[in-house]
Amino acid sequence: MYESSNLELSTGGRAVTVEIVSRSEDAHPLAHIRSLVDDLCDGAPDAAARHAPLIRAALLQALYSFPTDEQLLEQLRYNALYRWFVGLRGGESLWCESDYAGALEALRSDESAAALFRRAVNEARAYAALMPGRFRVDAALIEAWARTPAPSPLNGTDWFRSDAARTSRLDRARAVILRRVADPKLDADAVAAELHMSRRALYLLFERCGLTPARAIREIRLDCCFRLLRDERYCHRKITDIAMDHGFKHFASFSRQFKMRYGISPSAVLPSIAKH
Incomplete structure (x- = not known):
């Protein structure tokens, strides 16, 4: 089977049409x-x-x-x-x-x-x-x-504790995120670098749980904040300070994500002793 195409060239002031013939089975x-x-x-x-x-x-x-x-x-x-x-x-x-x-x-x-x-x-x-x-x-x-994408993740960070997700690499990824949870620059590239894997491999690792690295980092940060806000030992701390200590750059963004995650505002989580 052959394919042909025309190429117009200009030579000596004259237009010349050259027919190029190629065998399609030889195409790349x-x-x-x-x-x-x-x-x-x-x-x-x-x-x-x-x-x-x-x-x-x-x-x-x-x-x-x-x-x-x-x-x-x-x-x-x-x-x-x-x-x-x-x-x-x-x-x-x-x-x-x-x-x-x-x-x-x-x-x-x-x-x-x-x-x-x-x-x-x-x-x-x-x-x-x-x-x-x-x-x-x-x-x-x-x-x-x-493959068809994985189903929606489990509620909270239970995806780390599910049988299907308990692999050594996921555990190491969680450890990296927890250790650097205060770093506002923590992202997929930083986690991948610490685990000595490519960015693509990291995305595939989290994809099995229906997550992206960015969402995993955000949910771990929110969970850490949630636990501290409920703990009476930290009732003297400002909510803003707790958020900033866990990598959030802007309180408004933290508050919005917190409410989307838990259905209540950060202040509503505070123990009763801190509300009086």
Whole structure:
């Protein structure tokens, strides 16, 4: 099977049209996978289809086993084939490392976009299996992305105590968060660095519990504050000080998150001795 396209050149003041003929079976396998993704996106709602470049980037990461987001984005800066596959033009740049991870997380939390993503992952995986010599597939990542998202987490931080979640790595992640709970700069990158794992691996670890690292950090901070506010030994402390001591930067934000979490305001938790 052959495909042809015309390329217009200018030489000696004259326009010349050159017909380029190529055999489609000799095309790079990424060309076929891009066509698969494009076909899926063409039949998807606009809100989901706009994620096509992000879906292609994620597939690229999994098909070539780039262990970190940083390595993927570095490849996209310098590899013309990969840039074409994702859909980047010229010097165009779509994401920094944190933006890419956040965008992928948002995609997978949107029901229609996540369904489109899973279909693309499954079709790309099936095609890559036919060409084992052309890809270095990250099977664990592909398997995780192909699954339907985990159910909502258990109430509170009981997700750390559930049988399904009691793994040594989750316990170590919790220990890191508790030890650095006062650090307002604590984030997914800091936890991943202390555990000597990639940001992507950390997100997958928490995903099994239906959480993100950011939510885990927030819930642990809120639980610590809740316990201290109920403890009569700390009734002399200001609520604002307790919040700031546990990594919250703004009292208004803390109060709002606390009420969403427990259904009452922080002051309502205080023991009766502190209210008089």
